[in-house]
Amino acid sequence: MSESPVSNEPPIYRRIADGLRAAILSGELRDGDRLPGENALMAEYGIARATARQALSVLINEGLAVPKRGSGVYVRRFKPIRRHGSRRLARDQWGRGQAIWDSDTRGRPYTVDGLRVAREPAPDDVAAILAASEIWVRRRRYSVDERPVQLATSYFPADLVEGTPITLPDTGPGGVYARLGDLGQAPAHFTEEVQARMPQPEEVTALELPAGTPVVVVRRTAYTAGGTAVEVNIMTLDAASYVLQYDFDA
Amino acid sequence: MSESPVSNEPPIYRRIADGLRAAILSGELRDGDRLPGENALMAEYGIARATARQALSVLINEGLAVPKRGSGVYVRRFKPIRRHGSRRLARDQWGRGQAIWDSDTRGRPYTVDGLRVAREPAPDDVAAILAASEIWVRRRRYSVDERPVQLATSYFPADLVEGTPITLPDTGPGGVYARLGDLGQAPAHFTEEVQARMPQPEEVTALELPAGTPVVVVRRTAYTAGGTAVEVNIMTLDAASYVLQYDFDA
DNA sequence: AAGTGGTCTAGACCACTTA
């Protein structure tokens, strides 16, 4: 028994979703608050279970709510990390043996796990940029506040870094950029390309992403003063955890 | 009759979605190709309509497929615009009477519509940055290849721009930045803050976004050489239509 | 006219969380 099937109104599930969204955006429902569940919506609106689920799925796919099995659907919490694009890579950061990351989290503890270093054949696009068919790859995952927030994969020309600490798990003080400096190939110029899209399943798993969360993909290329590309770093960020900041002059 | 309810395998709808995704990512199914429809999946896997829909909805919400009413579900097409963050705002661009946008589309035709200019009370966050309670607001929508790709809202301190062409629909050669220059308030430094999230319904409508498409929100603040904020510009981009590029030195 | 996706009902069983 659908209410008034001829009318021009949006479907029931959408009207319900609109109401809940308004409550969230207005602050009537706050971070972490529990939304009316499937049973509550069925009773309140006299609809079938599937329709109630559909209404909730709208909010979940918009990233406004998070379902918790056996518990309920809750208003989502946010607290992004500010990531400085230009400032963070200033030479004095890594030139003094500081990890780049330190300038982002402002004291919040972070962890790195899943570090894997390997020599591999280069993917086509990376091979073209680095002008190398064989590369060393460094993969790892970053977490803040116990939650994974970023996957990163760095590529280096094998000929350049072979035998250096860049091929080891521990690259030493200042990290890979300091080591490139040791080789006389210090990065002087960076390009970052930023895209956003919905994640693939492996990314959902690795970053523990709830539905409705995009990822931001940052592809950074590091060039020496001579214009040679010495690193490509592809970072996949939980979009809900980040604000990217770039500063530049006219 | 669910197949083998005890097994540790993913649910049917997810296995079907995984298969279709693999076909898309491998290139077996190409841009614009038609996916097997609900009826085809029901027959092939012996499942109910709702389950087939659920499988397709996974791909749609991932942004990999687009449903077309009465026709089918199709592999999505992409062709992003490259937007240069640093270079595009170099003084010689607007200093010579060129619109900023010209440096992005490289000859692809673009259009602006929905331009509205108004004097309003400032939203709290903007008021704080511009140090002004009253502001002039310029809103407009940009399209490329007949498709809307960006919404933009610019805020200016009312005291500063009152009586200038910035309060008119046509701001003249070089646009608002040239006019700020006329006032002796030329922008010298910019900050862009980049975030990505799922769109709200009004944004879905205004940008004609298919499901599974995030938006990228860029908030740019323009500062004079003296450090005064003279413009806040909030841009909402169709994430599938853009690659943002930033260049900077170590 | 036939096929497609969009919405909805009325059930069912399951795994999980909370009390």
Next chain:
DNA sequence: AAGTGGTCTAGACCACTTG
């Protein structure tokens, strides 16, 4: 034990697109 969300079936009517 009760309640919750997760998955699934088997129907139905609709609006829309295509041949």
